[in-house]
Ligand code: TXA
């Protein structure tokens with residue numbers, strides 16, 4: 001990608017336009033975080049409720065004090081350890097941050113992505129002093145995009161959204177979100193698990209992040225049903241897969257299978273993912289999209305192990321399958 005392409009994209013943002021850009025987690029749909037009309041056009045393009053807050057992406061070395069009103073030492077430690085990288089921090093915001101970004105809450109979500117194209121764009125935009133509000137570049141509730149083609153598939157050519165192509169996103173699932181805005185009363189709260197684990201965070205700040213309670217802030221990425229393809233998704237234990245695939249085939253069902261164990265091939269379409277959490281995370285969204293394109297009536301996913309290393313992957317798979325509870329039983333009865 002040439003420097004001119006980056007400068008043009010930065011100019012589009014400065015003029016209030018939308019730019020889809022790669023990050024190391026997933027592709028984002030960006031707008032100037034300080035331009036409420038531009039941020040509103042993200043919500044319109046995504047079909048997303050406009051009371052949901054959106055992450056502000058900043059350039060390496062950005063001035064946190066510009067965005068955040070009181071910065072706990074823990075935030076500075078985590079920034080030093082993990083930025084640029086896939087960690088979003090929720091912090092108390094300054095009053096000048098538009099409501100369109102914060103969803104009307106008194107906090108702002110900040111993240112400095114490590115993808116070279118994202119860093120170049122953020123450094124070019126307003127001389128590295130701006131913020132780019134960017135949710136994942138997909139329609140609300142859909143699987144997040146991990147390639148430029150996924151973004152084009154989501155919005156189509158008529159949406160007029162410029163897409164910077166930075167190849168396939170390395171991490172593959174969205175950033176870890178840590179709420180530090182209520183440290184004194186709630187401690188550090190893990191709103192969304194991701195590539196940077198709770199244990200890695202604890203090693204830096206000396207306190208283990210806790211799960212959100214009912215008072216935690218709203219986050220669309222934490223809705224029970226999210227990240228879902230159009231076909232229903234069911235998670236199945238390895239030991240049950242063989243028998244289930246046979247039974248569904250016996251009913252004439254078109255089933256696609258995403259698996260990591262070898263020799264499971266009795267489906268109309270299959271997609272194999274690596275049996276390590278990082279490799280699996282990198283490929284899972286592309287796999288869900290590919291299986292959705294096969295016209296399968298059902299996507300079976302071999303359930304990954306339940307240990308902590310798989311927390312981010314299992315969180316996204318559970319949400320992808322949430323709306324499909326009971327589907328396998330219905331298919332077997334029909
Ligand atoms: O990896 C990522 O985080 C990607 C890339 C593009 O950076 N972005 C992403 O954005 O996943 P989105 O909007 O799809 O998910 C961001 C989540 C949402 O659940 C949103 O509600 C939450 O972050 N969030 C943003 N600001 C927040 C705030 N101030 N308080 C609580 N949650 C917030």
Ligand code: MG
Nearest residue numbers: 135136144221
């Ligand atoms: Mg999203």
